[in-house]
Amino acid sequence: MSGVTKAQTIEEKQYLVRFNADTESHLHVLDHDTCLSKCPDKICTIFCPAEVYKWEDIRMHVGYEGCHECGSCRIGCPHENIKWVYPKGGHGIVFRLG
Ligand code: SF4
Numbered sequence: 001m002s003g004v005t006k007a008q009t010i011e012e013k014q015y016l017v018r019f020n021a022d023t024e025s026h027l028h029v030l031d032h033d034t035c036l037s038k039c040p041d042k043i044c045t046i047f048c049p050a051e052v053y054k055w056e057d058i059r060m061h062v063g064y065e066g067c068h069e070c071g072s073c074r075i076g077c078p079h080e081n082i083k084w085v086y087p088k089g090g091h092g093i094v095f096r097l098g
């Protein structure tokens with residue numbers, strides 16, 4: 001046995017978490033027109049590790065159920081266009097290890 005640990009793929013890492021999604025989103029894009037007209041790179045679709053944000057023609061779809069609660073979108077949106085709060089108690093991501 002080599003003792004070298006193989007790097008995990010994102011899919012393997014995702015297997016280590018599960019979600020207890022709330023029925024209401026804890027994430028809100030405040031103004032979809034800002035995304036459309038002022039944010040050509042739609043960088044939330046890049047920096048979010050959970051691929052929560054998906055651009056759909058003229059508005060941003062927010063798949064809040066898969067949010068990892070890393071907080072990046074609180075500071076990553078260049079237009080402060082994302083309202084982010086923690087999910088209500090008992091909801092959100094649950095880690096299987098630790
Ligand atoms: S980074 Fe902000 S402004 Fe840009 S697309 Fe995402 S939510 Fe909209």
Ligand code: SF4
Binds near residue numbers: 048049051068072
């Ligand atoms: S908190 Fe992190 S995982 Fe959740 S939507 Fe924002 S960037 Fe994505």
